[in-house]
Amino acid sequence: MSSENLPQSPGQTFRKPRVAVVFGGRSSEHGISVVTAGAVLRAIDRTRYEVLPIGITQDGRWALTADAPERMAISERRTPSVDDLAESDEGVVVLPVDPANREVVYSEPGSVPKALGEVDVVFPVLHGPYGEDGTLQGLLELSGIPYVGSGVLASAVGQDKEYMKRVFTSFGLAVGPYLVIRPREWRGDESAVRARIVEFAAEHGWPLFVKPARAGSSIGITKVDGPAALDEALAEARRHDPKILVEAALRGREIECGVLEFEDGPRASVPAEIPPPQEHAYYDFEAKYIDSTPGIVPAPLTPEETAEVQRLAVAAFEAASCEGLVRADFFLTDSGDFVINEINTMPGFTPISMYPQMWEKSGVGYAELVDRLIQAALDRSTGLR
Incomplete structure (x- = not known):
């Protein structure tokens, strides 16, 4: 309507x-x-x-x-x-x-x-x-x-990085190596948890990224270069969420792609690349929002790479039963494969945020983007989604 x-x-x-x-x-x-x-x-x-x-x-x-x-x-x-x-x-x-x-x-x-x-x-x-x-x-x-x-299920899946990865894997999307630390495990035996993480690092190498399982905007994330920094990183992640995700570092380029729902279904924007920030260890909260580290839009990819990441972004949108909008974040590894890191069902939406910038370069300006989302919600029937 x-x-x-x-x-x-x-x-x-x-x-x-x-x-x-x-x-x-x-x-x-x-x-x-x-x-x-x-x-x-x-x-x-x-x-x-x-x-x-x-x-x-x-x-x-x-x-x-x-x-x-x-x-x-x-x-x-x-x-x-x-x-x-x-x-x-x-x-x-x-x-x-x-x-x-x-x-x-x-x-x-x-x-x-x-x-x-x-x-x-x-x-x-x-x-x-x-x-x-x-x-x-x-x-x-x-x-x-x-x-x-998105509705209840897709929003919940998009917030919990563990179950997001499980959904992606079940739909055949590649994810990087990760480890989940649940609150009960931590309370039961902290030393055993540390030992598991060190064993994980022995298999996949340092650095690791320790992050809250259910948070965003890179808040609470620590890049850990060795065992000595592990306790501080775990404490910082637990400050934001009692469930922790530990991820192996992936060597490659950070690529993002926006998905927007049109009348005929979801479409992907031109992708963007997030270059390594000069003043930060990685693309953290300050790099994103305070110092506004610029992305490259569109990403310098081959036509084949662009088509593939757009396909994967829409596949991730569909896998999680999303609606309206999603930003899908990938790594293009040194071996030439795309690995999905996560989706955001309500991505950063300021004019300098990557999602609006990608759609701007795809021919949908910020005001039109807002209007499309409102109209889609008005047109969508209420009830179970």
Whole structure:
């Protein structure tokens, strides 16, 4: 159902679809989510849509926020916060629990709850746990509100790097060597876990990458060059997630590819290459967002390599039952093979992020990209996906 054909009651005048942009959240990627939301708010065509910004604070409160994209940018190497934008320190936004009623309510202590109007679609730009991992998607399914992006299952698979790799392997996609450390194993015998990792390194070589299994934006990741640095790396990963992933380093080039769902199915963008950052050990959080290490778009690949990584990106999208959008990250190894590292079901979405840049070079500008995603969510039927 397109926005031009939303059902109207007899005698009701046409209104523009209302888009709730939900951002922030309880994860360590809170600040990047706010930056992404600022870019999306700036790009939404206000002649076609009404916009309702809703921020989730780091302690989980749903807050009504200012519609102020200019305040939602990285400044002096600091990411913004929902608390900087909230209109009240105590007010709470409540989604409907009745699928027949999409009216959002705002309440403050000691005041009569205020109706904010119906929401036609949610654009969730949360990254990481409690937003990108299927939890918010499940809430929206219960509320009967359409939303941009993948459903519950694909979002959960896309967040948990272990099960993401298991799904890819089952569909015949190549993944690199990895080891999973579950919380119960760590609590049971830390020394045995360390021994397993050292044995893994003996087989695949140093360095290793130690990372939280369910986090993104390269937060909590440590490049470990030897056993002496292992404990610190494990502690840093566990600070963000009790489940840890240990990956062998792959020698090769980092290649990314965007996937966007069109009317006739998912299509892949031109790929990009992430060159090794000069001032960082690898493509970490600061290289991505603070220093904005530029990617190369399009990637300098042969036509055959380009076609192959595009094929694999769409295959990964389909394998995880994704919808809307995905950024698929690969290594092109020194032996000439593509190995998939991960997918992001809600990738970084600022104008300088790789996903929008790849689509810009593929002929879909940022504002059109945002509009396509909103329209796809409006057109998609609600219910189990």
